[in-house]
Amino acid sequence: MIFSTKAEYGVRVMVELARRGSAQPVALTEIAEHEGLPLAYLEHLVARLRRARLVESRRGAHGGYLLARGPAQITMAEVVEALEGRIAPIECYSASPDGSIHCVLEADPKRVCTSKILWTRVRDAIVHTLEETTLADLTPTTPKKAVAA
């Protein structure tokens, strides 16, 4: 598997939040039950989403979580990165914070890591896809009544 359940579950949480709208906070217990996922584990995931400022929380009774922005303003690249960490196809790739390639082999400047070409392309394809897809794209037929009406 390319992504862990962190991304899988976390995306499902985000979709649920988008589905419920932003009127009032949604308790994680509801989502856990609805999706059939362990609450205690989701708490960890949603904590990451909160730290990345993708969701906001309301504590106490009738508390829960809300999207920090409109679904169309949240890209899946942000969501997946918040959950999984920086997206890198292979190990030697991940070093530099800007996402540029940093193959250990190339410490010796005479050598060029040729397979780098491949992993660059793969990474770009993934990131591009995640950036192009917003949470709104995944939120089913709530035909934006609230907005339209």
Place this chain on the structure above:
Amino acid sequence: MIFSTKAEYGVRVMVELARRGSAQPVALTEIAEHEGLPLAYLEHLVARLRRARLVESRRGAHGGYLLARGPAQITMAEVVEALEGRIAPIECYSASPDGSIHCVLEADPKRVCTSKILWTRVRDAIVHTLEETTLADLTPTTPKKAVAA
């Protein structure tokens, strides 16, 4: 990391084989030394490549491995799949052999796994990239003398 060292190392082996040309077999010891990778481990990887009919082997003294086809006829999708197994972004994805989506949630036909849209796009992007890139694309400046001349 998205792909394991199996893909990373295996691709490097394939690139090396392509670089050396198909005149005579290349011993794995040479590649291991050149790339600084553990021989015993590469043996496992190259076994997968052989079973996938991407390389051929010559046993005995002066034996080694050869590409089964020309570098331009080998896509990286074949290579990566041989090494890593079927490419699936998340768990629920991998079930069906044709690569189509098969989310456990959708056992209940009333439910639609909306995040499926995302993972489908991601998978398609990766596979497409891997299919478009051939081993020849990664093989450096052997300007095809053999073919051109």
Place this chain on the structure above:
DNA sequence: TTAAAACCTACCTGAGAGCTAGGGTATCAG
């Protein structure tokens, strides 16, 4: 016949995914 190489099976080990546990702390209804 010896050395070089592929080939095969089995095993080991550390790290990390995927949780669980048990508290603490804010908020609101009554």
Place this chain on the structure above:
DNA sequence: CTGATACCCTAGCTCTCAGGTAGGTTTTAA
């Protein structure tokens, strides 16, 4: 003001598997 609800934090647990080792057998060139 007191309980219930829910977020929040830290710690730890278990099992799998990536990554690699080990040691043998078989094939072939010289």
